[in-house]
Amino acid sequence: xxxxxxxxxxxVNVGLAQFAExxxxxxxxxxxxxxxxxxxxxxxxxxxxxxxxxxxxxxAANTRALAAFLGAAPVLRGVGxxxxxxxxxxxxxxxxxxxxxxxxxxxxxMQGAIAGAIxxxxxxxxxxxxxxLAASGQIAFDPCxxxxxxxxxxxxxxxxxxxxxxxxxxxxxxxxxNFNEGLGKAxxxxxxxxxxxxxxxxxxxxxxPAIGAALAPLGGIELKPLVAQALIMGDEVHNRNAAxxxxxxxxxxxxxxxxxLPADDLAQVLDFIADNEHFYLNISxxxxxxxxxxxxxxxxxSMVTAMSRNGVEFGIRVSGLGDRWFTAPAGAxxxxxxxxxxxxxxxxxxGDSSITETAGFGGFSMAAAPAIVKFVGGTPxxxxxxxxxxxxxxLGEASTFQLPALDFRGAPCGIDVRKVVDSGxxxxxxxxxxxxDAGVGQIGxxxxxxxxxxxxxxxxxxxxxxxxx
Amino acid sequence: xxxxxxxxxxxVNVGLAQFAExxxxxxxxxxxxxxxxxxxxxxxxxxxxxxxxxxxxxxAANTRALAAFLGAAPVLRGVGxxxxxxxxxxxxxxxxxxxxxxxxxxxxxMQGAIAGAIxxxxxxxxxxxxxxLAASGQIAFDPCxxxxxxxxxxxxxxxxxxxxxxxxxxxxxxxxxNFNEGLGKAxxxxxxxxxxxxxxxxxxxxxxPAIGAALAPLGGIELKPLVAQALIMGDEVHNRNAAxxxxxxxxxxxxxxxxxLPADDLAQVLDFIADNEHFYLNISxxxxxxxxxxxxxxxxxSMVTAMSRNGVEFGIRVSGLGDRWFTAPAGAxxxxxxxxxxxxxxxxxxGDSSITETAGFGGFSMAAAPAIVKFVGGTPxxxxxxxxxxxxxxLGEASTFQLPALDFRGAPCGIDVRKVVDSGxxxxxxxxxxxxDAGVGQIGxxxxxxxxxxxxxxxxxxxxxxxxx
Numbered sequence: 001x002x003x004x005x006x007x008x009x010x011x012v013n014v015g016l017a018q019f020a021e022x023x024x025x026x027x028x029x030x031x032x033x034x035x036x037x038x039x040x041x042x043x044x045x046x047x048x049x050x051x052x053x054x055x056x057x058x059x060a061a062n063t064r065a066l067a068a069f070l071g072a073a074p075v076l077r078g079v080g081x082x083x084x085x086x087x088x089x090x091x092x093x094x095x096x097x098x099x100x101x102x103x104x105x106x107x108x109x110m111q112g113a114i115a116g117a118i119x120x121x122x123x124x125x126x127x128x129x130x131x132x133l134a135a136s137g138q139i140a141f142d143p144c145x146x147x148x149x150x151x152x153x154x155x156x157x158x159x160x161x162x163x164x165x166x167x168x169x170x171x172x173x174x175x176x177x178n179f180n181e182g183l184g185k186a187x188x189x190x191x192x193x194x195x196x197x198x199x200x201x202x203x204x205x206x207x208x209p210a211i212g213a214a215l216a217p218l219g220g221i222e223l224k225p226l227v228a229q230a231l232i233m234g235d236e237v238h239n240r241n242a243a244x245x246x247x248x249x250x251x252x253x254x255x256x257x258x259x260x261l262p263a264d265d266l267a268q269v270l271d272f273i274a275d276n277e278h279f280y281l282n283i284s285x286x287x288x289x290x291x292x293x294x295x296x297x298x299x300x301x302s303m304v305t306a307m308s309r310n311g312v313e314f315g316i317r318v319s320g321l322g323d324r325w326f327t328a329p330a331g332a333x334x335x336x337x338x339x340x341x342x343x344x345x346x347x348x349x350x351g352d353s354s355i356t357e358t359a360g361f362g363g364f365s366m367a368a369a370p371a372i373v374k375f376v377g378g379t380p381x382x383x384x385x386x387x388x389x390x391x392x393x394x395l396g397e398a399s400t401f402q403l404p405a406l407d408f409r410g411a412p413c414g415i416d417v418r419k420v421v422d423s424g425x426x427x428x429x430x431x432x433x434x435x436x437d438a439g440v441g442q443i444g445x446x447x448x449x450x451x452x453x454x455x456x457x458x459x460x461x462x463x464x465x466x467x468x469x
Numbered sequence: 470x471x472x473x474x475x476x477x478x479x480x481v482n483v484g485l486a487q488f489a490e491x492x493x494x495x496x497x498x499x500x501x502x503x504x505x506x507x508x509x510x511x512x513x514x515x516x517x518x519x520x521x522x523x524x525x526x527x528x529a530a531n532t533r534a535l536a537a538f539l540g541a542a543p544v545l546r547g548v549g550x551x552x553x554x555x556x557x558x559x560x561x562x563x564x565x566x567x568x569x570x571x572x573x574x575x576x577x578x579m580q581g582a583i584a585g586a587i588x589x590x591x592x593x594x595x596x597x598x599x600x601x602l603a604a605s606g607q608i609a610f611d612p613c614x615x616x617x618x619x620x621x622x623x624x625x626x627x628x629x630x631x632x633x634x635x636x637x638x639x640x641x642x643x644x645x646x647n648f649n650e651g652l653g654k655a656x657x658x659x660x661x662x663x664x665x666x667x668x669x670x671x672x673x674x675x676x677x678p679a680i681g682a683a684l685a686p687l688g689g690i691e692l693k694p695l696v697a698q699a700l701i702m703g704d705e706v707h708n709r710n711a712a713x714x715x716x717x718x719x720x721x722x723x724x725x726x727x728x729x730l731p732a733d734d735l736a737q738v739l740d741f742i743a744d745n746e747h748f749y750l751n752i753s754x755x756x757x758x759x760x761x762x763x764x765x766x767x768x769x770x771s772m773v774t775a776m777s778r779n780g781v782e783f784g785i786r787v788s789g790l791g792d793r794w795f796t797a798p799a800g801a802x803x804x805x806x807x808x809x810x811x812x813x814x815x816x817x818x819x820g821d822s823s824i825t826e827t828a829g830f831g832g833f834s835m836a837a838a839p840a841i842v843k844f845v846g847g848t849p850x851x852x853x854x855x856x857x858x859x860x861x862x863x864l865g866e867a868s869t870f871q872l873p874a875l876d877f878r879g880a881p882c883g884i885d886v887r888k889v890v891d892s893g894x895x896x897x898x899x900x901x902x903x904x905x906d907a908g909v910g911q912i913g914x915x916x917x918x919x920x921x922x923x924x925x926x927x928x929x930x931x932x933x934x935x936x937x938x
Binding site: 229232233234242243246247249250251253254257258260263266267270271274370371379380381404405407408 | 698701702703711712715716718719720722723726727729732735736739740743839840848849850873874876877
């Protein structure tokens, strides 16, 4: 002790910065270490975290869940009508994004998209009648996730809409998504004008059958190699799908020609895909859903298998916790707005597309897509930092999906509820921004985070399950 | 002085490292600064460099040349037969890559490609007769560059071959390139088997007419936006053209359908483009040639307007020095080889494709294409370092062509002969590697550098011109 005091003293202060400030003000050398107690000092959550951290049963379950996720072999198999393709789809049913939600609580763009779907199905004559029908209780509303499907933004799927079929070549399981309509005025952003409905009808009657005819003789398209290439070509396959769409078109174009469609229809189909750099998004989402479903249902696993938003609530599902949703209020989005719009016009966080982040893409793979910052904001350094930060809350890296900017290390994947609660690092999500009112459409894009409260609830539920068994 | 010796001493050693080593061996603190005298200590070159450095006439000329380069507006206008399209093309003439070279001195792959072209033109019955005809003096050989054209590797163009036409919308000038045949056994790598010749005939009779028919109603395709997108998608548009090819196909596919070709031909055309990620390379080269031609012929300018190799010599042309070539022996390539091949099998540096580096792409834009290192060797950090290093020898940056990994700064472009000689930094070039023998084909890809001797000669010639005027 006397010798210690003879040498010059340095101080490391852990936690509250005020202590360090006092020392610094008195001329002392002090290093401030950022630290917060686990579970933010909440005793019950902290105890649950302590019990589950390094628990052999949880570790083993997570190893199994991650292996199942990584072992899935998604193939774009074909297209089908929602009514005959989606498990449990009813004839007077409309699916939507996120956890369950009744009509009265839905946000503007979701109500707009549902009104549009009712008009598209010819269940009502005008928007007013459509909204009345929606409010009447005669239409069943259900999350896409409850029917093996995912949909971006409002995520509305009605019985006549065509859906992509992505199949796991390893297990035979399937996942589904609707078709992407392009940017701007689109049903998924709550627009339902005649142009929107006409395009949906063209997608149903021309585009989907053409693609179905092209895919059949190919026997499907393996999606992992395509996405791996797209990551090397600057996509994060959530808000940037320029490369994936071009690569898909490269595979589809010769097959579409061989399907011997009328030349005018064929040219329109090719134009439509060529003109929409987000065309691949919905296929990306169905692929992610399929891979995460493979990891779902492993008893004791703390791996997140879905993150989704309905514009009111953000919800997650966890491998070891069955069909339960753990929800918290949907957040706002920090983003870039189209000319004439701003944050006050924005709906809250919306859509199933955060399934891509759940699978390690989107915000988690931003290092692959420096150009995304021109769309969602920030700098290329931020993009790389986001990917590196997400490593702290994930179970592993997908060696199939390499990120060149991180020296070809794999995309961080398998969000661990425990790690999120322990570190306080919330999953980062790249997302579009819908206008808060029905009928307007997209007004920007940006970055948001999954609320910590979803993860603390799930952690306590995992702990309760572990104590019960 | 006494006070200096009372404090602890540090030494900075400039130049020869041996002096520093002695101090370090004696326990002294020494910082070694890498430095070599300008022009490597050659007095005459050093004096020429001193006269031209910051010379107002050279600066003004370079400003003009760079502005002309950046102001070019290249449009992919169409296709034509070499005989009727290339200025000065003769009926018994074969063009080749690099500076002028007689048959007897040509490397194996160039002789192989010329033999192949003679067979393709039906000027001889077999390879032996073709070589005899080539050696007889009855065929005129000329560099592609002397006819407004560029060709990768052997760069062989004969009268019946189709060529891409790239036109400057600003000036009406044109540049040309042949069609890319794909990887492996290809004429440009010196292979001339029946498969190679059959593919060349199909390119002439099916592919080129189809693309010509598709381009005509489009009125051409603007190339700058396409290349700008490709750079954001991981291409450097020399050895990686995956994105540019996909983006071109995205534009061409609907137009090809509208050209109402027979369905089988159309499907084959789409397959051919879709299966060859280097398809865009030749268009990239013609674009670069066109932009650099715009900068050529500015009296006093030290901007390099061509770098090219014929497998024996590396040659450069300079804006202010007319049609002269400044040559040095072609170098070897530091690369990755296909299985079963190694450096002893390799031809020396070959091809006009270094026109892409001359324009700021390829090795100069490697920061855009971290994945290229899997093809040419090195790490993503090396790729970025190469782009940053090339800034030291270039006149400016092309704001149109942004490199995301360098925080969206533009591709370094406009190589300045003076800066190369002053810094000793040789332009870096990504390139394919041909087998040294005729008939084999590509055996790898790698990185090489333009020899300094070309630049010192050009510098002295610029100095002589300046003294004369």
